[in-house]
Amino acid sequence: MTMPLLKPFLAVVMTFLVASSVAAQDRPRVVAVNYPLQYFAERLVGDAAEVIFPVPADVDPSFWRPSIADISTIQSADLILLNGAGFATWVDRVSLPRAKVANTTTAIEDQFIRTESITHSHGDGDEHSHEGLASYTWLDPMLAIAQAEAVAAAITARGIAPDDAVATRLDALRADLAELDRQATGAFDGMQDIAMIATHPRYQYLAQRYGLSISSLEWEAGAMPTDAEQADLVALATQTGAQVLIWEAAPPAEAFAVAAELGLANIVFPTLAQGVDDQTYMQAIANALTAISEAKP
Template identity: 65%
Template sequence: MLRFFNRVTALILALMVATAAGAQDRPKVVTVNYPLQYFTERLVGDAADVVFPVPTDVDPSFWRPSISDISDVQSADLILLNGAEFATWIDRVSLPRSRVFNSSAAIEDQFIVTESITHSHGDGGEHSHEGLASYVWLDPVLATAQAEAIAAAITTRDIAPVGEVEDRLEQLRTDIAALDQTAADVFADLEAVPMIATHPRYQYLARRYGLTIASMDWEAGEAPNPDQLAELSALQNQLGAEILIWEAAPPAAALEAVEQLGLQNVIFPTLAHEPTEGTFVEAYQKALSDVSDASQSLQN
């Protein structure tokens, strides 16, 4: 009996060691924003650990990684970039070229050049939006192109089995295509309705669905001050705008102040960070539902 017990104990210990070793051997993929993390997790399943290291209270476009953060990124088997000048920190650190992959390299001819808007975000320092619009994933067609590029990068580096990745990519394509169709239906009645966004990050959304979206320069989720509300009112009168798109939900008093100006409020997160509820697709669908409600209110 003692010999049997010893054998069982040895077998359990061996399995524990093998499991721990397997966990340590799993590839690590680092992404510079949540959409890339979401696409990658959908594609690799349990074959790799997918990490998006930016804290939730920091704008990933202008994150300043610590030395420890940089070391963690450098140790990854695959580092997925967004391209279109997103994540300015990558130009200031040394990354292993063989493991860096730009998910939007194949769609650079579709990038949108933006106007110059200089301002600051918290402790991120002053910066300008001049250059390229970088939130390409808000156009589902371009999001699909990014997912397809990531799938190729994953299989080329043997991070996950080719057949499994292809199957998951097909399902992801289907989900994003359905999202695109819903968006087309929702925005169909709004092509002639001028809108204003609280931040200049909706260029690809506007182009995809033929929308007119002017931009303010407000901090995400914060209540506008009286001067900002006055500026919004002036822009509203200039454009005849009827909808205000918020990057993140502000305090209730801010929504009420906008309603008093005669604007419909729409919460449409840019999804650079993981949403507080649901996945990329679910949060995008929720935003479209918010747009649909606003559209119905305008028609009533």
């Protein structure tokens, strides 16, 4: 290409790049306090907005403490999606613009589950309590539908994406969640009389939806249980006659062996406040349900 022709070509390229950069910056931004809300929002907005989940991958979103920079990013967003039900303790300590905030569980508050007072700490974090409300509402696909509907309403109310496109995507998301509920109903069929133990008290809405009996321990997700924790498992399994142990995240293989020696079927059922590598919300729960079906006592 000769020099006289090269200059106009470069000018066109630079104009395109600048326009693309400006367009990207001009896209509305949506902030979600957990992965399920991020997933719902991304499906509903398509390419019309950028959806941000600011919590680092190795941090529990329930107890994350945003930095000043994080708070600035959140406050400047066009829409801030809260889970409600006491999820994300930082929300009560940060000033958020009311006009930008949408609580996705407002319509289902009558279905909230009250929890017992359990105070403990995670790793090197401060002590905290699970007293109050169970907050992992999205583990019940029917409640997840209500949250997805709230996300869609918040998006359209602020003009973040076209109403008709959001409505079409919401119909598809509803159908997927209803199918997930159908799969769960089949997977848990006949398990209502089988006692189960979970490594963390986060499955209340799952248990309520499908009539399950789940007792809970207080183990660190994905970690090898200590000798004391293993003793707690033995005691609880003896007390309840449990046949299934539900892990919030996959632990070391030797941890599975400990449970198997007690006659417990090991099931990994991610609670999804954080995403699971290479799996969407739908895929992660569907895979867990398949594992449940295959491991039925």
